[in-house]
Amino acid sequence: MQELDATDKRILAALDDDPRLPVMVLAQRLGLARGTVQSRLERMSESGALRPNSSRVLPAALGRGVAAAVSAELDQHRLNEAIAALRDIPEVLECHAPAGDTDLIIRVVATSPDDLYRVSEEIRLCPGIVRTSTSMFLREVIPYRTTGLLRE
Amino acid sequence: MQELDATDKRILAALDDDPRLPVMVLAQRLGLARGTVQSRLERMSESGALRPNSSRVLPAALGRGVAAAVSAELDQHRLNEAIAALRDIPEVLECHAPAGDTDLIIRVVATSPDDLYRVSEEIRLCPGIVRTSTSMFLREVIPYRTTGLLRE
DNA sequence: GCCGTACTGGTCAATCTGTTCAATAAAGCA
DNA sequence: TGCTTTATTGAACAGATTGACCAGTACGGC
Numbered sequence: 001m002q003e004l005d006a007t008d009k010r011i012l013a014a015l016d017d018d019p020r021l022p023v024m025v026l027a028q029r030l031g032l033a034r035g036t037v038q039s040r041l042e043r044m045s046e047s048g049a050l051r052p053n054s055s056r057v058l059p060a061a062l063g064r065g066v067a068a069a070v071s072a073e074l075d076q077h078r079l080n081e082a083i084a085a086l087r088d089i090p091e092v093l094e095c096h097a098p099a100g101d102t103d104l105i106i107r108v109v110a111t112s113p114d115d116l117y118r119v120s121e122e123i124r125l126c127p128g129i130v131r132t133s134t135s136m137f138l139r140e141v142i143p144y145r146t147t148g149l150l151r152e
Numbered sequence: 153m154q155e156l157d158a159t160d161k162r163i164l165a166a167l168d169d170d171p172r173l174p175v176m177v178l179a180q181r182l183g184l185a186r187g188t189v190q191s192r193l194e195r196m197s198e199s200g201a202l203r204p205n206s207s208r209v210l211p212a213a214l215g216r217g218v219a220a221a222v223s224a225e226l227d228q229h230r231l232n233e234a235i236a237a238l239r240d241i242p243e244v245l246e247c248h249a250p251a252g253d254t255d256l257i258i259r260v261v262a263t264s265p266d267d268l269y270r271v272s273e274e275i276r277l278c279p280g281i282v283r284t285s286t287s288m289f290l291r292e293v294i295p296y297r298t299t300g301l302l303r304e
Numbered sequence: 305g306c307c308g309t310a311c312t313g314g315t316c317a318a319t320c321t322g323t324t325c326a327a328t329a330a331a332g333c334a
Numbered sequence: 335t336g337c338t339t340t341a342t343t344g345a346a347c348a349g350a351t352t353g354a355c356c357a358g359t360a361c362g363g364c
Contacts, residue, residue: 012206023351025351034312036312041172051296057301058202062301096291136250
């Protein structure tokens with residue numbers, strides 16, 4: 001992956017609210033030539049520095065107002081099996097392997113507390129998953145952002 | 153916030169890779185009138201169903217290849233103070249208040265394990281934060297996605 | 305001093321945008 | 335059932351934007 005430089009960050013920051021801002025507008029707003037902005041936008045989309053656009057969609061707008069983290073303990077021999085099964089659950093948004101006692105931390109969403117129970121059950125039943133512990137998020141204290149890092 | 157319907161989701165799914173796809177192309181690809189796509193795009197950006205574009209930027213592309221979750225225990229009387237302080241740390245990407253024993257779960261990134269130490273120190277020093285416990289992510293097993301939910 | 309790379313500022317035709325409009329579904333309600 | 339409201343369609347327009355070029359310039363490394 002390509003590291004983004006200061007100009008890239010300025011472009012991204014300017015696109016923050018409206019990613020469909022015309023290139024010309026961007027260019028004059030940033031004091032750059034149109035071609036420059038254009039080529040950098042192209043490079044950034046190619047380089048894989050950006051998540052797919054759908055990652056912008058708030059789960060709440062898809063009816064998933066409930067969020068939680070599920071910690072899972074694994075049968076280490078069946079790691080890949082478990083991951084494949086998790087990948088097939090749409091409510092699983094993300095999954096990390098932390099250092100420490102838990103093997104996986106799984107970000108999930110659901111339509112209701114009851115639905116969350118169903119989802120965590122579905123996770124518990126994945127092959128290779130031995131034990132899970134679900135902790136529901138009561139509040140989103142700071143919504144996901146990268147703005148601070150862009151301003152450096 | 154407005155709930156997204158099937159057409160909205162189809163539009164978003166079509167925009168998944170390239171959010172700058174021209175409206176005309178979208179319309180014919182989805183078999184819709186241009187005006188329809190246009191008004192829905194407008195409504196979606198207004199309705200707050202989408203995160204800012206900058207949330208697409210991978211921290212790794214900003215030199216933050218190290219990710220972690222910091223669990224924090226709070227002095228409950230100083231909750232807002234703590235949150236305000238956390239908001240000022242650019243490496244804090246997100247923060248949730250879960251049900252259970254920990255008060256806050258803080259998503260952070262850093263340039264290196266050493267830098268992660270610095271960041272978690274900075275969190276520990278926030279007013280109102282009593283104790284923290286950092287667990288570094290060794291691997292991103294499933295990168296953030298909402299694709300599954302969009303296809304419903 | 306030379307080279308490669310990136311940026312600038314300019315042009316071009318083709319396409320797209322924002323905006324209107326009347327006509328046509330579709331959906332909710334009496 | 336019939337009426338009202340709302341969303342969608344297809345069409346038109348002028349004006350702006352796009353992608354593709356180009357030659358000239360700035361800059362860092364060798």
